[in-house]
Amino acid sequence: MDAYAALKASAEALWAGRAARPRIEVGLDSSNQHAGAAATLTAVREAVSRLAIDAEVGTVGDLGMCWAEPLVTITRPGEPSVVYGPVTAENAAALIEDVLIRGNRRSDLALGAWGDAPLDGITPFSQQPYFQAQRRYLLARCGIIDPENIDHYLASGGYAALDKALSSLRPEDIVKELSDANLTGRGGANFPTGRKWDFLRTARGDTKYMVCNADEGDPGAFVNRILLESDPHLVLEGIIIGGYVTGASHGFVYIRDEYPVAVQRVRHAIQQASERGLLGLKVLGSDFSFDLEVIQGAGAYVCGEETGLIASIQDYRGMPRIKPPFPAQAGVFMKPTNVNNVETYAYAPGILMNGIEWFKSVGHGPSKGTKLFSLSGRIQRVCIIEVDMGTPIRTLMDACGSGLEEGRTLKGIQQGGPLGGIIPPDWLDTPLDPTNFNPQGTIMGSGGLIFLDERDCVIDMCKWLIAFDQDESCGRCTTCRVGSMRMVDILERITRGHGVPEDLEIMQQLSGVMQNANCVHGQFIPGPFTSTYKWFREEFDAHILEQRCPALACRSMVEYRLPVGAATGELADRLVAICPVGAIVKEGNSAVIIDSRCIRCGLCAQAAPAAVQRASRESYREQVREVRYA
């Protein structure tokens, strides 16, 4: 189509024009900003003007390498770009002076170079395990283009799929293509996207809505954020194609409130796309009209459930309701609606451009394509990565996350968000594919993997997860509202050493009852418990039968012992000063701990490991037993 060709030509000219001058690009998404990228950008600008360097200073999105942020990419004309990190306001000026004036590449600060050949001791990304383990398709542009500049997206092949769809594909062809490729929803439920779009396409009604679920509330999952902040147009293109396929005229992007940068970027992207005729009346000169708006959430996890999200868009309390009717029958304002995850929409353009065979060739198991994962917890490198479906967790942990800290052993992995579960280390070689998780009673979820080592207590983590779910329960159905509360009560009791063996039976009964909750939130709340009970039974035994936390993480079951005479003189004074709650006092010349004041922060044991011992709380165990067996 002419309209698109003109847009692309001007964008490509702009992109090509950048090659003549050196470029300094600062990563400026929320992850980089948290690490101090705004100060880095200011320092870079100052350095460029002070040193009178003829260079273009720009901003880019996130590469996913959270552990080394803030990131700065420097490109000298005719050479591959080199990524440096962490570049703070302090070392930015020196780096620029070294690289662009002195010609020293600063391999000490370099993370890697794009391109295939080593560059003065800088290993190219293509030879690093972090990138070798990945297949960056959705993340291909993240950290490379400026997410606030639509021309960068257009120049890198963006909106070509939309143009192809509008000019040569019928909606039913696209549905067939997505169905044949067997693209499934990436938000956790894995519903076939082609079928979902077909429901809406064939639904009766003049007004239909597309909704993009960007309410990524799972703690420890931040894979949608990188797409929204670093490549928003990719998501928009997917939604617009969806609108064309289903006959929808209006779309909503529901973004959680905790992602203000994403809200701003997507709003900006919508405005730019509208200016270029990619949104609004007669998209790219065709007969198809579509507009989009951003809805900023306000801190409610349960709005990630599609009916809750729809209620929230309609100004109501974000409470999920019983299905049916499904959104495709009655959604936003009772009109047929389609709800998909950010990642699912982002996949649509690629399948249209590269074909079904390409999509099917990626992935090691029954599920195809790639999947984004975010690694956090006790992992050395917190990062966001994209790997083939069916890659074993071990690859992610070792190649991308660089393993656990030296000398630590893996205890479990929390996956699937707060409604998922905790899986044991034997799962390390299990391919990350939804079909491997569902039969085991757990879910692969939206992509957060939180690694736990021997310092962490799985029962405590299980309590934390269910307490989160309880807090976020909307309260509409009693099953969920009261059931989750009882579960938290019991787990709280267990972590305090007051649990009794019958508690586990009650928990199992509750897990069964909770299956009857109205929505998936309530139905999956027992997930953390059932998985922990299945795979970490011995931890429950230790907590309930022995009043002992093997990880020494449950604070009620831990004590710090400081015998009289163990810390005297100067050391005693230091310990008294170090205790943040005044639980250490001096008795004569010697420091002692007042147990009732101690909050078990462990600072004294850190400061004087020889004098203070951290141990299971023996006296407490006796007390509990006396009460129980009296």
Next chain:
Amino acid sequence: MPDYPSGGGSLPVQLAGLESILREFQGRKGVLLEVFHRIQHTYGYVPLATIEPVGKALHMSAPAVYGTLTFYTEFRTSPPPKVRIGMCLGPTCHIKGAEVTKEILEHHLGIAKDGSTLDNTYGVHVVQCAGHCHLAPLLYLNDEVHGNVEIGDAVRVVEDARRLAGVEAT
């Protein structure tokens, strides 16, 4: 005249700012969250006195508006404390001891059960995990990010908060 606790501030001034917000969204559907975001941005919180005008402008009953307002944790209906400490208690921050840090902060600043001091100078609240786990444990001191706040750094944060309160007071 008795001094009722009205949610703070004098009404006429608030309504002056409110009108321009409501004019933009008058009679529209699906905009209530945005209206609340604007109001909170303007006043720092959503005064309960705004419920009726908002309901009138959007053709909703006041109880429905109130219901939506109180469902979402992001909206507060009382003035924010002078020094706000937002603690992330996400899983990574949790296993790295953020809860203990929170207890120490509350102990030192004298935080009451509702999350703030009686004079509303200091407040400690929980923020949802936004995935900045490379900086865990993480807290926000009046929107300024403090990363890698270990338990031992809690006392330093208390000092920062005190300094901030002093600056704001002058």
